[in-house]
């Protein structure tokens with residue numbers, strides 16, 4: 001087995017305290033999940049793909065919508081590149097996801113690279129939102145691994161979280177927009193929830209639950225904020241009713257051919273980790 005396969009297959013030890021913290025607060029930031037060399041390796045590979053496929057190349061910042069300003073988004077990299085597939089399907093990350101959610105197994109919902117460019121004068125925040133608004137999944141057991149591919153300072157727009165906000169249902173019907181930024185910001189302030197907005201060290205990875213509210217500041221640095229994300233769902237869950245237009249778009253992209261009530265299993269949703277008891 002080569003070194004990369006070894007690193008990606010090795011278990012990251014999660015403590016009972018970390019599991020409780022994640023379940024209480026709806027997210028957790030874990031240090032030393034990867035080393036510098038592994039990050040540099042994937043940064044190079046993923047950045048090449050993002051450059052090749054960037055759909056926003058011809059639009060200036062000023063011409064973009066709020067969503068387009070926030071990041072360049074390239075999805076399903078595990079279908080594009082055999083090397084990135086190893087990261088997306090890695091047991092190391094899959095087991096963390098299963099441990100945090102306290103489930104026996106996890107499947108891929110989807111993966112995406114999210115590159116936040118340096119903005120110059122134009123703001124490119126990621127507005128407040130909860131991911132599961134987009135997902136037709138009949139479960140609370142979903143989690144996103146947000147993997148910065150370099151050290152990410154406050155100036156680069158790291159992901160920031162509202163602690164415990166997964167327990168609130170205001171703003172769950174809002175897609176990422178100026179309106180979600182405004183309305184959710186106000187509701188969270190009224191609820192007095194703590195806001196965690198800190199940089200990420202090299203190798204630090206966050207995991208947030210599908211209904212946890214999060215945002216990111218603009219990238220005011222002079223470097224691109226390169227990030228890979230992997231979204232996991234509990235193995236054995238079902239497709240929910242389609243409650244908005246994004247549910248149908250997501251079904252078409254990540255659950256092809258499936259309908260409400262079906263098991264959320266398609267060729268796009270490989271099993272990543274199963275606890276061998």
Ligand SMILES: O=C(O)CCC(=O)C(=O)O
Nearest residue numbers: 114126131144146216229
């Ligand atoms: O990277 C960002 O700015 C936003 C990421 C995000 O919302 C997510 O991964 O759920």
